[in-house]
Amino acid sequence: MTEPNHPIDIPPSWERITVSALSGTLLIVGAADTGKSTFARYLYGRLCEYHERVAFIDGDVGQATLGPPTTMTLVLNEPGQCVFPPAGPRFRAFVGSVSPRAHMIPLLLGAHRLVQKARDMGATAIVFDTTGLVDPAYGGCELKWAKVDLLRPSVVFGLQRRSELEYLLLPLRLSRRVRVIDLPVSQAVQRRDVPTRQEHRANSFRRYFEGAKAVELNWRNLAVFPVPIFTPLRLVALEDSAGFTLGLGIVMTSDRVSGTVSLYTPLTSLEGVNALRLGNITIDPHTFRDTRLL
Ligand SMILES: Nc1ncnc2c1ncn2[C@@H]1O[C@H](COP(=O)(O)OP(=O)(O)O)[C@@H](O)[C@H]1O
Ligand SMILES: [Mg+2]
Structure with missing residues (x-):
């Protein structure tokens, strides 16, 4: 995740997003180190221009942005405010592990609980940042598809370098259950080793x-x-x-x-x-x- 004052590279494709038309839950998926959290924060900032109450859910239990690892954190803005991290109410759900593998049930239940809470608190736009588990061999597709079925996002933003997300995204595109918006990975992303x-x-x-x-x-x-x-x-x-x-x-x-x-x-x-x-x-x-x- 980008440090608070670290300048970010904003690709033209991000600027072209019609943010005024976005509402509901916006799910951000991509492999590890594809700039998901940086994009999530950018999107949150732009949504605040159009929505009085915006929620940010840090759903990454490993490289968490807003809370201790092993938990997922929901934070709401103070109505009308746009600072990051958001300064409003916070709620946490414990997953118990720094990886979603073998902990998918608490991860899904927690995700559902937090999204429901954000809606109950009046959020009309919810940015949901996810873990980098997208590998079908480790259940990445099942996990993301279950999230789509459970959280009913209006949009899935897919950040991919080549076509590594297609196993995951193609069935979603064909299912028409959700709109998929493709985004390239910024050249400015820095990879993190173990x-x-x-x-x-x-x-x-x-x-x-x-x-x-x-x-x-x-x-x-x-x-x-x-x-x-x-x-x-x-x-x-x-x-x-x-x-x-x-x-x-x-x-x-x-x-x-x-x-x-x-x-x-x-x-x-x-x-x-x-x-x-x-x-x-x-x-x-x-x-x-x-x-x-x-
Ligand atoms: N668009 C960007 N401009 C500048 N730095 C970026 C950008 N995207 C990612 N980074 C940097 O790359 C690293 C990984 O990005 P991050 O958003 O945390 O990726 P992910 O959430 O997919 O693991 C961070 O240090 C972040 O500051
Ligand atoms: Mg991240």
Whole structure:
């Protein structure tokens, strides 16, 4: 994602988009490092000129833009305002992994919950940025098609270098369930290698956990998904009754006999928390690097 003051290259094809005619959910798809998040932010800025209430959903659980990795974040603008990141209400959905592979059900449910919330909050345009999982061999097509069926976007923007998205886009074009707008990949896109991606996630977790403290709670009073195995350093989401994530915590200690668990979390109040959802990564609280658990 482009840094706030980093000048962006705006290809003529972006400028030609008739933004005044766009509304509803606008899904942005492309492989990793195709400029999806940069385009998403550009589109958000232009939509604000025509819509009073615009929502931005960061649906990338790996290279997240607006929230800690493993979560998807919805942010709304303050009516009439156009700053990025948007300054209005925020909602989060926990997926529990830094990759959608093997976590497609929570990813789809969370995406649906966030889009529904954006609509309930009065957003008439919703920009939805997605993960770079588009490879059919890893379920990329199934995932994106399911998103289209579930979220009913008015437009899918496809960013592709050659024809790597055609497995995914051709059936969508033919189905006529959604309008597909093709966009080229900007020459200005910078690719990120695996260590850079991991460092990016660690920085994002570090920022999120700044000022965190240990909080003890009794998990027997809460719904625990999927099963209460509080492995040390495991990442946990604290959720409200609607399934939104109020905060994340890292397991420090736990005691099965008393049913207590100590979580390192920036959340200052447990009010409204009625469920814990265990992720499938651990986080080192010194380096903030993540390691897959299962
Ligand atoms: N149009 C653009 N102009 C300038 N830099 C860009 C542009 N598109 C992408 N980049 C840069 O390339 C990198 C990857 O872009 P990003 O939008 O995060 O891609 P994706 O979301 O597809 O992984 C970022 O560092 C971003 O600043
Ligand atoms: Mg991105």
